[in-house]
C-alpha cells in the first residue's frame with residue numbers, strides 16, 4: 001500500500017508549552033484513521049501542522065512521499081491535502097451554493113481570472129450542484145450559511161473540502177456541536193466518502209471511532225501514546241488507564 | 251438535477267444582472283452637463299473623486315483591506331502625470347493620464363507586496379506612514395516636484411488633438427466621465443469574476459480561503475495594484491485638470507476624505523463611491539462657503555451617525571428602507 | 577568643537593523634552609488601545625481639550641498655572657467618561673475601520689467646535705516667572721520650562737509604574753490587557769476598568785496638552801496634526817506597554833528634533849522611515865506581545 005501522508009518527528013511549541021512532540025504518523029491511501037486524545041492533547045495543532053496552517057519547529061510532512069514541509073497551505077491543497085475545521089470556517093453571509101462555488105472555482109484555477117463572470121463557469125456550477133446533492137444540501141443551496149442549522153453548516157464545511165477533490169482529508173471533529181439526533185447524517189456522509197481518499201478523523205465519540213476507523217492513534221500531551229487497530233487500542237492498558245478509564249466517551 | 255442546475259445558475263446570475271436604478275447616476279452625470287454647465291469644473295473634480303473612491307472600494311469594500319494611506323497612489327499618479335509634462339514636455343492627455351496610472355500601479359505593487367503581509371493596526375500604521383513618507387519624499391525632492399510650492403509648468407495638449415481646454419471645463423468633464431465609465435466597467439467586471447468573489451471570500455474568512463488553496467497574498471497584491479493604478483489614473487486626471495500639483499495630493503487628509511466619502515455612500519457596492527462622493531463634495535461646496543466650522547462639524551457628526559446607525563452607508567440605508575416597506 | 581558639543585546638548589535636551597511631552601500625551605492611548613483594542617484617532621482631541629481648558633482657566637479665571645494644569649486634566653478625564661460609555665463602548669466588538677471612522681468623526685467635530693469657540697489661530701498663556709528663563713542644573717543651564725516638562729514626565733513614569741505594579745487596580749488592568757476574557761472570568765469588572773483606564777488616559781493626554789502650549793503650540797488643528805505621532809508612539813512601543821510608549825516617545829522626540837535641526841527640509845522623513853522599518857521587523861512594536 002502506498003503512503004498518502006506521513007509525518008516524521010514533528011514537533012511544535014507555543015512558547016514554553018510543547019504541544020506536539022516527535023509525532024510519527026502515517027496514512028495509507030484509502031485509510032480510515034482516527035486520532036483521539038483528551039482535550040488539549042494537541043490534535044488540532046497536529047492537523048494545522050499537516051495542512052500547513054502552522055509551521056513545525058521540528059520534523060517533516062510528506063505527501064505521497066514528497067516533502068511538503070515548506071509549502072504553503074494553498075500549495076498543499078493543490079496537491080490533494082485538504083482539511084475541515086473544528087470550528088466552522090465558512091462565509092456566513094453568502095449562500096451555501098456560493099460557498100461551494102468559491103471553493104470549486106479555486107480548484108478549477110479560475111480564481112485568478114478577473115475578466116470572466118464567475119456565473120459563466122458552467123462546469124463549476126454543475127459540480128457544485130452535484131456536491132450539494134451528495135451531501136443532501138440541495139434544498140438549502142440558496143440559503144445563507146448563517147441561517148442554516150448548525151448540523152447543516154458542518155456539512156457545508158465538508159462540502160468545501162470535498163470540492164477540492166482531495167486525496168487526503170483531515171476532518172477535525174466533523175460532528176462537534178451537532179445534536180446527536182443529526183450527527184448520523186454527517187457520519188453517513190463520511191462513511192460514504194470514496195475509497196481512494198485517505199481520511200484522518202479527530203473524534204471524541206468512541207462509538208463512532210470504533211465503528212469508522214481501521215487504525216487509531218492516541219495522542220496525549222502532544223505525543224503518541226499508542227497506535228494500532230481498534231482491537232489493539234481497546235485492549236491497551238496504558239490507553240485504558242489514561243484515556244478510556246472513565247467509560248469511553250471523553 | 252438539471253432543474254437544480256438551472257436554479258443555481260439563475261441565482262448566481264441574479265447578482266450581476268444590470269438593474270434599472272444603475273442608470274440613475276449616469277443619467278445624473280449626463281444631465282449635469284446640460285443643467286448646470288456653470289458647475290462643470292466642480293463636476294470634473296467630483297468625477298475624479300468618484301474614480302478615486304471607486305478604487306478604494308475595490309480593496310476596502312471587496313477585499314477588506316483597511317488603509318489610511320490610499321492617497322499615496324493618487325499622489326503618485328498626479329506627480330507622474332504632472333512631471334511628465336513639466337519636465338519632459340509631454341502633454342498628450344490620455345497617455346499622460348495612463349502614465350499616472352502605471353506609476354500609481356507600480357507604487358501599489360511594490361508597497362502592497364511588502365505591506366499586505368501585515369494585519370490590523372500594524373497594516374493601518376504601515377499604510378498611513380507609507381503615504382506620509384511619500385509626501386515627505388516629494389517635499390524633499392524639490393527639484394523634481396516643486397516641493398512645498400507645488401509643481402508648476404504643467405501644460406496639457408488638446409484632447410485627441412482637437413478639443414482644447416475651455417473656460418467652462420466641458421472638455422475635462424467629458425473626458426473624466428469617459429474615464430470613469432471605463433474604470434467602472436473594469437471594476438464591475440472584476441467584482442463579479444471568480445477573482446472578485448475570491449476577494450470577498452478573503453474578506454469574509456481568510457482562514458477558509460487558505461483552506462481551499464487560495465494564494466491569499468498574491469490575490470491581495472493583485473487587487474491592490476489594480477486599485478492603485480485606478481487611483482493613479484484619478485491622480486493623473488487631477489493633475490491635468492488643475493495643471494498644478496501640490497503636496498496635498500499625498501496628504502493624510504486626502505486619504506481620510508476618500509475613506510469618508512466611500513463609507514458615506516456605502517462600501518462594497520461600487521455605486522457607494524458615486525453617491526458618497528457626490529453628496530460630500532456638493533455639501534462641502536455649499537456649506538464650506540457659509541461656514542467652514544459648521545461644515546467640518548457637520549461632516550464629523552454625520553460620520554459618527556453613519557458609523558453608529560447606518561454602517562452600510564446611504565445606499566445601504568435606502569436598501570433597508572425599501573426592504574422594510576415591502 | 578565647542579559649538580558641535582553645544583548643538584548636541586541642545587538637540588539631546590530638546591529631544592528629550594519633546595519626547596517626554598509625547599509620552600505624556602500618548603501613554604493613555606497605549607493603555608486604552610492595549611486594553612480595549614480600540615484604534616482611537618481622537619485621542620489627540622482630549623489633549624487639545626486639555627490645552628484649551630487650561631487657557632480658559634488661566635486667562636478667563638486667573639487660575640495659577642500648576643493648579644490650572646491639574647484642573648484641566650481632571651476636567652477632561654471626567655468629560656471623557658460619557659464618550660467611553662455612550663460612544664466608544666458600542667464599537668468594542670466592531671473592526672478597526674469602524675474605530676477609525678468614529679474617531680475621525682469625533683476629531684473633526686472637536687476641531688470645528690474649538691475653532692468656533694476660540695478662533696482659528698494659536699493660543700498662548702503666560703507661564704509663571706519661575707518657569708521662564710533658564711535653570712542651572714549643576715552640569716549646565718537649561719530652559720526652565722522644558723526642564724519642568726521632563727520633571728513632570730519623570731514623575732508620571734514613577735507614578736504609573738507604581739500604579740501598575742503596586743496597586744490592585746493596576747494589576748487588574750495588566751491582567752485585562754494580557755487576556756480580557758480570563759480577567760473577566762476571574763471576576764474582574766472589566767467594564768469599570770475600561771472607564772477608569774479611558775478617563776485616566778484622557779486626563780493624561782489633557783495634562784500633556786496643557787504642557788504642550790509652550791513647547792509645540794496649540795491651535796485647533798492640534799489633534800489632527802499630532803494624531804500620527806501619537807499612533808506612532810503606540811504602535812512602535814507596542815500596545816499596552818508603558819515602557820514601550822516611553823522608549824518610542826523618546827526615540828521619536830530625539831529623531832524629530834535632530835532631523836529638524838540637522839536637515840530642516842527633509843527632517844520629518846526620518847521618523848517615518850524609522851517607524852516603517854521598526855514595524856516591518858517587529859509588527860507588534862518594540863515591547864508588544866501577541
Ligand SMILES: Nc1ncnc2c1ncn2[C@@H]1O[C@H](COP(=O)(O)OP(=O)(O)OP(=O)(O)O)[C@@H](O)[C@H]1O
Nearest residue numbers: 014017019037038039040041042043044045046086
Ligand atoms: N496558537 C496557539 N498559541 C498558544 N497556544 C496554543 C495555540 N493553539 C493551541 N494552543 C494550545 O495548545 C494545546 C493544544 O491545543 P489543540 O487545539 O491542538 O488541542 P486539541 O487536542 O485539538 O483539543 P480539543 O479536543 O479541545 O480540540 C492547548 O493547550 C492549547 O491551549
Ligand SMILES: [Mg+2]
Nearest residue numbers: 043044045086
Ligand atoms: Mg481540537
